[in-house]
Amino acid sequence: MVLAACEPAREKGTLRIGSSPTGVPFSFVDPATNDLTGSMIDMAMAVTEAASIPVDTAITPFSALISSLLTHRIDLIAAAMLRTPEREKIVAFSKPLYEYGGGLVVHRDAGPFADLRAVRRLRVGAQVGTRFTDQLTEAGVANVATYESLADVMRDLDHGRLDAGYGDAPVLAYQLRVRPREKLRLAAEFVSPGKEALCLIMRRHDPALARIDAAIERLRPARLAQIRTQWGLT
Structure with a gap:
């Protein structure tokens, strides 16, 4: 495993996979091995192996x-x-691996929250650089605090510094499942603005993208579905 800030020279023909360490269950660092793991890492490894492309991370x-x-x-x-x-104006996306929308975590006794309009007057936490900060702005939510990870959002929400947390629904659900917080709930009544595609991302015009897409098509019916199920993504 290497850090993006100090990566060694890669072997010729090797494709370097970059991923964040804070996106459980999609990508995170295994504390036992210090290696990247998660559903997106497993799917990327399966796809690149099927495409016969050597990789590092x-x-x-x-x-x-x-x-x-x-x-x-x-x-x-x-x-x-x-x-x-x-x-899509600056990078290339592979064929979709998964689709999902936003989830809203709130204090257990608060609500109901049918959509983002219901949190317009609240202080809402979201992860910096994500689509979900854009959705909050589009819905007219003015008091948005941004964080490096949804784990940080959940911490401040649990401590009463936020009224709600908004982000990747599978990530929030996973975090509440593996570490229940008595004060918080994932708003079951909430309807996300819509689902969007989760893909592998490459530079535009990268010739390897066609091989990646072909591998995804071959693996989608069985292997990729199996990986999603293993990580609790339905």
């Missing part, structure tokens, strides 16, 4: 993933970064 902050890709410090992003029209 680099731990990269979420907010630095696209800039690291564009400056050739990494070659592929495997993280909880949704496909959006704005991002």
Whole structure:
């Protein structure tokens, strides 16, 4: 495992996968091995193996993933970064691996919260650089605090510094499942603005993208579905 800030020279033909360490269950660092793991890492490894592309990995902050890709410090992003029209202008997205929307975590006795309009007057935490900060702005939520990770959002929400936390629904659900917080709940009544595609991300015009897409098509019916199920993604 290497850090994006001090990566060694890669072997010729090796594709470097960059991913953030804070996106459980999509990508995170296993404390026992200090290696990247998670559903996106497993799917990226399965896809690149099927495409016969050798890889290594680099731990990269979420907010630095696209800039690291564009400056050739990494070659592929495997993280909880949704496909959006704005991002499609500067990077290339593979065929979808998974689709999901936003989730809202609130204090247990608060609500109901049918949609983002219900939190317009509240202080809401979200992860910096994500599609979900854009959705909050589009919904007219003015008091938004941004954090490096959703774990940080959950901490401040649990301590009463926030009224709500908004972000990747599978990440929030996973965190509450593995570490229940008595004061908080994932708002079951909440309806996300919509689902968006989660893909592998590469530089535009990268010739390896066609091989990646072909491998995804071959693996989608069985192997990729199996990986998602193993990580509790339905």
